[in-house]
Amino acid sequence: xxxxxxxxxxxxxxxxxxxxxxxxxxxxxxxxxxxxxxxxxxxxxxxxxxxxxxxxxxxxxxxxxxxxxxxxxxxxxxxxxxxxxxxxxxxxxxxxxxxxxxxxxxxxxxxxxxxxxxxxxxxxxxxxxxxxxxxxxxxxxxxxxxxxxxxxxxxxxxxxxxxxxxxxxxxxxxxxxxxxxxxxxxxxxxxxxxxxxxxxxxxxxxxxxxxxxxxxxxxxxxxxxxxxxxxxxxxxxxxxxxxxxxxxxxxxxxxx
Amino acid sequence: xxxxxxxxxxxxxxxxxxxxxxxxxxxxxxxxxxxxxxxxxxxxxxxxxxxxxxxxxxxxxxxxxxxxxxxxxxxxxxxxxxxxxxxxxxxxxxxxxxxxxxxxxxxxxxxxxxxxxxxxxxxxxxxxxxxxxxxxxxxxxxxxxxxxxxxxxxxxxxxxxxxxxxxxxxxxxxxxxxxxxxxxxxxxxxxxxxxxxxxxxxxxxxxxxxxxxxxxxxxxxxxxxxxxxxxxxxxxxxxxxxxxxxxxxxxxxxxxxxxxxxxxxxxxxxxxxxxxxxxxxxxxxxxxxxxxxxxxxxxxxxxxxxxxxxxxxxxxxxxxxxxxxxxxxxxxxxxxx
Numbered sequence: 001x002x003x004x005x006x007x008x009x010x011x012x013x014x015x016x017x018x019x020x021x022x023x024x025x026x027x028x029x030x031x032x033x034x035x036x037x038x039x040x041x042x043x044x045x046x047x048x049x050x051x052x053x054x055x056x057x058x059x060x061x062x063x064x065x066x067x068x069x070x071x072x073x074x075x076x077x078x079x080x081x082x083x084x085x086x087x088x089x090x091x092x093x094x095x096x097x098x099x100x101x102x103x104x105x106x107x108x109x110x111x112x113x114x115x116x117x118x119x120x121x122x123x124x125x126x127x128x129x130x131x132x133x134x135x136x137x138x139x140x141x142x143x144x145x146x147x148x149x150x151x152x153x154x155x156x157x158x159x160x161x162x163x164x165x166x167x168x169x170x171x172x173x174x175x176x177x178x179x180x181x182x183x184x185x186x187x188x189x190x191x192x193x194x195x196x197x198x199x200x201x202x203x204x205x206x207x208x209x210x211x212x213x214x215x216x217x218x219x220x221x222x223x224x225x226x227x228x229x230x231x232x233x234x235x236x237x238x239x240x241x242x243x244x245x246x247x248x249x250x251x252x253x254x255x256x
Numbered sequence: 257x258x259x260x261x262x263x264x265x266x267x268x269x270x271x272x273x274x275x276x277x278x279x280x281x282x283x284x285x286x287x288x289x290x291x292x293x294x295x296x297x298x299x300x301x302x303x304x305x306x307x308x309x310x311x312x313x314x315x316x317x318x319x320x321x322x323x324x325x326x327x328x329x330x331x332x333x334x335x336x337x338x339x340x341x342x343x344x345x346x347x348x349x350x351x352x353x354x355x356x357x358x359x360x361x362x363x364x365x366x367x368x369x370x371x372x373x374x375x376x377x378x379x380x381x382x383x384x385x386x387x388x389x390x391x392x393x394x395x396x397x398x399x400x401x402x403x404x405x406x407x408x409x410x411x412x413x414x415x416x417x418x419x420x421x422x423x424x425x426x427x428x429x430x431x432x433x434x435x436x437x438x439x440x441x442x443x444x445x446x447x448x449x450x451x452x453x454x455x456x457x458x459x460x461x462x463x464x465x466x467x468x469x470x471x472x473x474x475x476x477x478x479x480x481x482x483x484x485x486x487x488x489x490x491x492x493x494x495x496x497x498x499x500x501x502x503x504x505x506x507x508x509x510x511x512x513x514x515x516x517x518x519x520x521x522x523x524x525x526x527x528x529x530x531x532x533x534x535x536x537x538x539x540x541x542x543x544x545x546x547x548x549x550x551x552x553x554x555x556x557x558x559x560x561x562x563x564x565x566x567x568x569x570x571x572x573x574x575x576x577x578x579x580x581x582x583x584x585x586x587x588x589x590x591x592x593x
Binding site for chain 2: 011013016017018019024035036092093094097118120121122123124125126127128129130132133134137138139140141142144154156157158159160161162163164165166167168169172177178179182215216217218219220221222223224229231232233234235239240242243244246247248249250251253255256
């Protein structure tokens with residue numbers, strides 16, 4: 001069973017991200033594997049173990065994105081592929097889906113393609129379903145658990161209305177949420193293996209596609225105004241006294 | 257200007273932000289509501305009552321359960337034949353998929369989770385938070401139609417005119433589903449944070465009650481989760497009294513205290529209730545981004561330096577295990593419940 005985990009490299013969540021001259025700047029904060037994609041790699045590794053499979057981590061990005069792929073390798077992925085091309089600097093989600101679909105086809109014979117639910121940077125969460133649409137494969141989104149049996153995959157989707165059980169024939173595209181399980185830490189052996197790995201780089205001409213033109217573009221970038229508010233601290237001699245004062249304040253706000 | 261508004265519903269239960277989308281569409285011109293499903297006459301009628309100029313209904317057995325492929329194909333076919341300028345959706349798990357796929361069919365783009373949308377002639381500029389809310393961007397879509405999902409409670413809800421009559425037109429379903437819905441897990445009930453008027457949330461602090469003794473035989477992690485569940489019981493009691501929903505921080509969800517469906521934050525659900533009571537939540541940036549648009553925020557936390565206090569209207573530095581039940585009791589009395 002061949003499983004492809006699609007990942008992206010993003011600025012660390014702790015980074016002080018700012019708007020500078022219309023561009024996003026994160027200073028010297030490190031770039032890391034998108035935290036939600038660690039769950040994708042974890043989900044892929046769980047399926048590899050359950051079904052005697054192999055995991056290939058796939059990423060679009062600059063040369064430096066190899067570090068994110070090395071993280072996936074260190075976690076236990078068998079192979080990693082970077083799609084990198086100067087023409088890919090201005091991708092929207094549909095463009096990313098088209099390029100990923102071409103790379104997934106070039107890898108060939110994938111049974112499952114697994115994404116994280118969204119990225120920390122753009123955060124639109126559109127790419128998994130768009131990749132499924134381009135490939136004409138079933139989309140099982142927001143999976144909290146995955147089970148493969150007899151050429152089909154059943155997932156529990158975590159939705160607003162509760163958990164929905166959905167089934168599709170393989171191959172299929174999935175996105176996973178945190179319920180899949182905590183991403184494993186890279187092992188010492190895994191880190192050694194990853195540091196020695198050669199990661200192939202595919203260009204657009206390797207994939208046989210041209211750069212998709214972005215339909216969605218940014219026209220303005222802003223740092224939101226700081227919205228620290230004047231707080232009123234409620235104090236008292238006892239929890240009952242505090243509760244009394246706080247209850248009156250809440251009732252006076254007319255929000256109940 | 258013609259706008260399609262996709263009315264998102266689950267078994268006939270409409271996501272209220274669908275009506276907010278309908279209200280927004282009316283400010284641009286003609287609003288055509290789209291209702292997909294099986295046996296959805298009531299939803300179509302409600303769309304008329306909320307002000308749709310026309311309702312297109314695809315009522316078909318193949319649309320009984322939402323499946324992205326059939327819903328997207330049905331939408332794409334309608335958009336191709338009627339050429340709307342704009343298609344609006346409420347932001348939900350379903351619409352992110354549906355809009356994503358249909359945008360591929362129509363060779364256009366999706367602007368997601370908008371807090372504002374301006375029309376400039378026949379183009380649109382959308383405002384949306386990115387990088388976990390650390391930045392805001394304006395985006396434009398050069399494709400036609402422009403597709404956009406709006407954030408719940410970011411736009412006003414139009415008034416409902418009961419009994420209003422209007423044009424309801426039947427349209428056909430399209431596409432083939434590639435998956436089957438096998439059922440729903442009974443273990444978890446619905447959590448609808450997106451349109452809750454009141455949310456009471458718990459964080460890591462809910463597990464921090466040393467006076468509780470867990471049942472014998474639990475290891476450290478089990479005892480922590482058990483403690484947290486006792487804490488969440490207090491949070492839930494207050495939420496129920498106020499007719500609100502129970503939320504949680506990412507730390508509480510990652511700790512296994514409560515399910516992911518309750519998570520508030522940029523990586524969970526972004527909410528904007530009238531009242532948000534944060535219990536034992538320190539206020540990591542990704543959580544603050546998810547709730548700072550609440551009208552009134554109350555923070556209860558042991559640590560006076562917790563960042564949550566920078567966002568709150570009212571703050572209590574204290575033990576949530578004492579304050580929360582006392583608040584529940586007091587409000588019960590004052591509200592005569």
